[in-house]
Amino acid sequence: MEEQSHEQASIETSPSSSSVDHKTWIQTQDFLKKKLIAEDDFTWRLAVTGRSMEKEEEVLKYVGGVDISYSKEDPSMACGVLVVLDLQTLQVVYEDFSIVTLHVPYLPGFLAFREAPVLLELLEKMKTNANPLYPQLLMVDGNGILHPRGKVSFVGFGLACHLGILANLPTVGIGKNLHHVDGLTLSGVMQLLKAKEDYAQDFVTLKGCSGRIWGVAVRSTGGSLKPIFISVGHRIALDTAIRIVKMTCKFRVPEPIRQADIRSRDYLRKHQTRMSK
DNA sequence: GCGACAG
DNA sequence: ATCTTGTCGC
Numbered sequence: 001m002e003e004q005s006h007e008q009a010s011i012e013t014s015p016s017s018s019s020v021d022h023k024t025w026i027q028t029q030d031f032l033k034k035k036l037i038a039e040d041d042f043t044w045r046l047a048v049t050g051r052s053m054e055k056e057e058e059v060l061k062y063v064g065g066v067d068i069s070y071s072k073e074d075p076s077m078a079c080g081v082l083v084v085l086d087l088q089t090l091q092v093v094y095e096d097f098s099i100v101t102l103h104v105p106y107l108p109g110f111l112a113f114r115e116a117p118v119l120l121e122l123l124e125k126m127k128t129n130a131n132p133l134y135p136q137l138l139m140v141d142g143n144g145i146l147h148p149r150g151k152v153s154f155v156g157f158g159l160a161c162h163l164g165i166l167a168n169l170p171t172v173g174i175g176k177n178l179h180h181v182d183g184l185t186l187s188g189v190m191q192l193l194k195a196k197e198d199y200a201q202d203f204v205t206l207k208g209c210s211g212r213i214w215g216v217a218v219r220s221t222g223g224s225l226k227p228i229f230i231s232v233g234h235r236i237a238l239d240t241a242i243r244i245v246k247m248t249c250k251f252r253v254p255e256p257i258r259q260a261d262i263r264s265r266d267y268l269r270k271h272q273t274r275m276s277k
Numbered sequence: 278g279c280g281a282c283a284g
Numbered sequence: 285a286t287c288t289t290g291t292c293g294c
Contacts (some may be wrong), residue, residue: 068284072286106285108282115284143283158283179283223294229283 025110029157032165036155038145041235042170044136046243047088063087063248064135065256066119066163069264071272078102079271080118081264082126083256084133090248090255094133096122097267108179109148112162123167137170137236137244138163139256144173146206146215146231148181156181156214156231164234171233172241173215174257178229182208189217193227203227203242216242220249228252 044060064084071077077099084094098121104114119140126134140160147156160173178186184206192204203218206229215231215238230245232238248254253261 068285070284070285075286078285106284108284111284141284146283148282173283175283177283180281 020105020107020110022107022110025113028113029162032162033155033157035165036145036157036161037235038155038232039235039237040240042136046240060136060244061087062093062133062135062137063244063256064123064138064169065141065254065258065260066122066138067141067257067260067264068115068118069261069268071268073272076101076103077268078118079264079268080115080122081260081267082119082122083259083263084135085248085256085259087244087247090250092259094126094131095259095263096125097264098122099267099271111142112159115142115159116162116166119163120166123169135169137172138167138233139172139174139245139248139254140164140233141176141257141261142173143175143179143229144171144215144231144233146173146175146181146229147179155212158231158233160231160233170235172236172245173229173231173233174245174254175229175231176253178217181214182210182212184208184214189227193217193219206231213238218242218245220246220254221252224252226252228254 044058047059062084066082068078068080079097079099081097083092086093098118100118106114140163143158144160145155147158158173160171164171189204203216205216206214215229217227217229219227230241245254
């Protein structure tokens with residue numbers, strides 16, 4: 001007789017996993033990855049210590065930082081922040097934020113699809129207004145090429161790369177945790193750091209099983225046990241990235257990222273208390 | 278197959 | 285990411 005129709009009520013149940021188009025994301029990353037430049041590609045240079053009478057327009061002065069904080073009660077509510085610091089004074093000279101509702105979930109390896117749109121918008125806004133404080137370099141809370149889906153011939157493609165290419169800006173990826181790639185582990189890194197203490201070396205090159213160099217683990221502050229993980233985002237070489245990051249570290253996390261982090265939490269808190277009553 | 282997995 | 289205050293120390 002009549003067979004029961006077994007049509008799965010067309011709820012968003014994709015064959016494999018969640019409601020997200022993994023395949024498209026991977027294609028997008030592979031496409032953007034072709035544009036990645038992992039060497040110095042900018043017109044500015046680093047100021048020579050002690051000299052303050054250089055042609056200012058050629059010296060790196062404005063370093064940006066971006067971060068996003070999330071609401072605990074409503075995980076889809078987030079606050080993205082863009083700050084710009086004066087490299088010499090490490091003071092914030094510009095800040096902007098955006099409270100948004102995110103519909104894209106976080107999936108390891110695909111952070112950019114969740115966070116990049118908000119951050120790009122903040123950058124676009126500055127550029128549209130031809131703001132003279134527009135950053136010459138951007139530090140990103142998240143990894144650059146230190147990112148999964150990479151073998152010997154492949155580099156990774158984290159949020160810092162993604163943002164760098166879409167904004168066409170030199171970017172540096174700052175990870176506060178190690179995203180396991182190519183056999184790299186936190187315990188392994190910690191052992192190497194410990195071994196290097198004798199040499200007054202405060203960083204370890206992140207060389208994977210494949211021989212590829214993904215970035216470095218740095219103890220940015222004397223008092224911090226846990227390192228931060230620096231990797232190339234776009235249009236900058238690793239050694240240059242390391243130098244600049246060290247210049248901005250008053251604490252473990254470089255100031256541009258730290259300030260963006262603090263302020264995004266702050267804005268979110270204010271926003272919520274304003275909405276509640 | 279199982280576990281691991283930036284923010 | 286988020287849950288969380290004070291506290292011990294340079």
